[in-house]
Amino acid sequence: MTMVSAPTTDALYLLHEGTQYQSYQFLGSHVEERDSVKGINFAVWAPNAKQVNVSGSFNGWDGSNHKMSMSGGVWTLFVPELEEGTLYKYEIVTLDDECYLKSDPYAFHTELRPGTASIVTSLEGYEWQDEEWLATKTSNQFLQQPLLIYEVHLGSWKRKEDGSFYTYLELADELVDYVLERGYTHIELMPLEEHPLDASWGYQVTSYFSVTSRFGSPKDFMQFVDRCHQKGIGVIMDWVPAHFCKDAHGLTRFDGTPLYEYADSRKGENPTWGTQIFDYGKPEVLSFLISNALFWMDVYHIDGLRVDAVYSILTLNFDREEEDRITNEFGGDENLEGIAFLQKLNAVVFSRYPNALMMAEDSSSYPGVTASVEHGGLGFNYKWNLGFTWNTLEYMKKNQAERCEAEDQLTNSLLGAWDENYILPYAHDEVVHDTKSLLGKMSGDDNWQRFANLRVLYAYMIGHPGKKLLFMGNEFGQMDDWNSESALPWNLLAFEEHQQFASFVTHMNHFYVGEKALWELDHDASGFEPIGEEDKSDGLVMFIRKAENEDEHLIMICNFKTEKHEGYRLGVMKPGSYQEVFNSDKAEYGGSGVVNDTTLLSEENACQGRSYSIMLNIPPLAAVAVKYIPQEG
The missing domain is CATH 2.60.40.10 (Immunoglobulins)
Incomplete structure (x- = not known):
């Protein structure tokens, strides 16, 4: 550079x-x-x-x-x-x-x-060693590849005994190997741009071109990214173009006038967050923001951006009271300048980095978030499926008696799984502010049921079309809300049930990455086929996931009730042999040990609309994956 x-x-x-x-x-x-x-x-x-x-x-x-x-x-x-x-x-x-x-x-x-x-800092002179990583990336790499993201807040992943932060260089040794061993393909870092308050988690930025000094120098961070790439791990950064904080030394009223923000306070202030909104109609602001997005790729080799709070950019009335609502020139509440900014951002990024990951954290129903700009879309290549997140967690809070009538809440996301290119996130927002941890959200009479519920939920996410994201701490069953001011409760791994759960998540991750059927056709409805969806009384959600080679298909059976099914007859696509390749109920994971450890041979016995079927055992509160074994020759 x-x-x-x-x-x-x-x-x-x-x-x-x-x-x-x-x-x-x-x-x-x-x-x-x-x-x-x-x-x-x-x-x-x-x-x-x-x-x-x-x-x-x-x-x-x-x-x-x-x-x-x-x-x-x-x-x-x-x-x-x-x-x-x-x-x-x-x-x-x-x-x-x-x-x-x-x-x-x-x-x-x-x-x-x-x-x-x-x-005053020069960013020149660092000798990158990630040529192999950069050379292997292609523009279609992630649509037809596994994408399994570990979301991290660097300030609270681990802390030293005196409470101080790990540095970028220390994290390059410890965090990168941790992520690699557990099967993740990418790390997503919560905002790293300089911000004044640790408790803000980085979402209220003052210096967009400064990597935070909390963990070291800019070149230290280059080494962290370089180490990720050398180990085959991609790096995504949480990016915050929706708003900036009002701290006096920052962008607010920079030259004595509203410069970076809208002059009209109704457009220029976010009443919920107490922040300023960028003026997306000002050319110099567009140059600033798009330069900043490219800067992290140009200088730090970041692989992509998770664009925060997209909904607040799309509308003029995000979290605004009815009496304060404003409209655009056509009488609607869309922020036309914000929409144009997002389209321009993605068009420019992909013109220079066709293999970039541009992910919209968007809670709206705005259509075409991942459609191309040429076809009127926003141009992202992924959108967080927050509806999936909220609905599945609400379902998992329900007790057994309530679940049958609520199954649509769990499965409706399968109907629109291809409306966008989705990421299924269990992210930091789901485990803060007295919302309980993911484990704490699970219903159940005891810890065994709560852990079993979380295992079947994770396995359902792994089988569900869409890429995956899991926030740190959820991989070993954190029990309390996430606290950004202290380290994760690593001491929980001294207890067997948390060790077993961590082992389950690691094996599940590697299983996902190793099975083409779970990701090769994520973007294509032909890669999915439901089974027995009309029966909502048994707590079973079942479907087939297919690779481009249809012989490489899996059947996912998820049981969300405490009753096990012995000798269950399951319709299959093809005659031949089937084998259980994943089971969340294994004893080594803390399960009850109901497994299918012999080859499952199909019979010409019609079932669930298919001419052939197999018999298997389905454990309670668990997921089983069965794989077709093609005949040799």
Whole structure:
């Protein structure tokens, strides 16, 4: 990556057109040499300021002798003999002669909180070792490949004995190997852009181009990503273009006027989160946001972005009271500028990174989220299926007597499984704020039933069409809500039932990754076939998952009731032999040990609309996967 010097006329033109997609190369602070003198060039967009000065550790935080000059709305200043590591801010003098300090919107590094100064930092010079990973990625890699994501909040995955954070370099050793051993294909990192408050989890950003200093330096983070790639693990980052926080040193009223946010407070403020909303109609804001998305891919080799709070970008009235509602020029409540931004974002990202993962965290029913921009869609390649998440968890809270009449709540997601390219997430939002952990949500008379319920739910998710995501701690049965201010309760692994559950999740993950039938046709309804869906009285949800080669198919049988079924007759697609290849009721997982350990031979005995059938045992509160064994020759 090569940074350029002061902005050229062409660069400024593109910035003001909303098509400057590498604005970080000239805005911000950059080490450079002029007339054989090394120094730092500063550049900041602040078109409505009366004056901007550079204030920092080098001038006693008095910018009066380091005044910047303005051209095309961008203020610049070259300061000779300054070096990397210099702390600085911009001293903004408003048209009303107010004066305050702002962090650099394009800073590559910032002070550790509670400090808020920007730090002059070069991102050049890191020698990447992930060429093999980059070479093996293709534009269709993930639609027809397994995608199993481990969502992580780095600040609370583990903590040291004194309560301090693990560093990027320490996590590169410990976390990456943990994820690899447990069968995940990707790590998704909760927001890493610099933010002022640990308790915000990173969703209220102040410095979009700064990887948080809580865990180390920018090059330390490069090494973390590099290590992931060398081990065959992809990296997705939670990205927050929907809003930014109001902290005084951040983007809010940056030059004394609403610059990054909408000027109309009805559009420019999110009443629920107490944050500002980006002005998606302003070209320079589009250049800022799209440059930022590309920056994480250009500089840090990030494989994709989970775009947070898409619904709030799509509508003008997200969480707004009825009396405060506003409309667009056509009388609707769609944010037409927000929609256009998302389409432009995805079009630009995929034009440069056709193999990127762009995932919409969207709770709305907006159509075509994963349809191409050319066909009127938003252009993402995945959407979180939050309806699946909420409905399955509500079903699992129900007791046995209630489940038969509520089965549609569990299975309705199968009817629309191909409306979008979906990810099925059991994410951090499901285990916080007194909502209980996933294990805590399970109904049951005792711990055995609760663990069994969670095993069958996870297996149902693995069998259900769509890619998968699981938040940290849920892989070993965390019992309490997630607490972002302390480490996960790793001590639970001292107890046998949690050890057994962790072993189940690891085996389930590897089973999923190894079976083409569970992911090769995720995006195609031809890869799925229901069985016995008309009977809602037995607690069974059964279906066939197929690979492109139809001989490579699996039958998933999920029993959501406590009654086991001995000698159950099951209709099958083809005559021949079948074998149980996965069973969540194994004794080693803490189950009751009802398994099918012999080959299951089909009979010409019609059942469930199929000419052939097999007989098997179905354990209580468990899932069984049966695989067709093609005849040799």
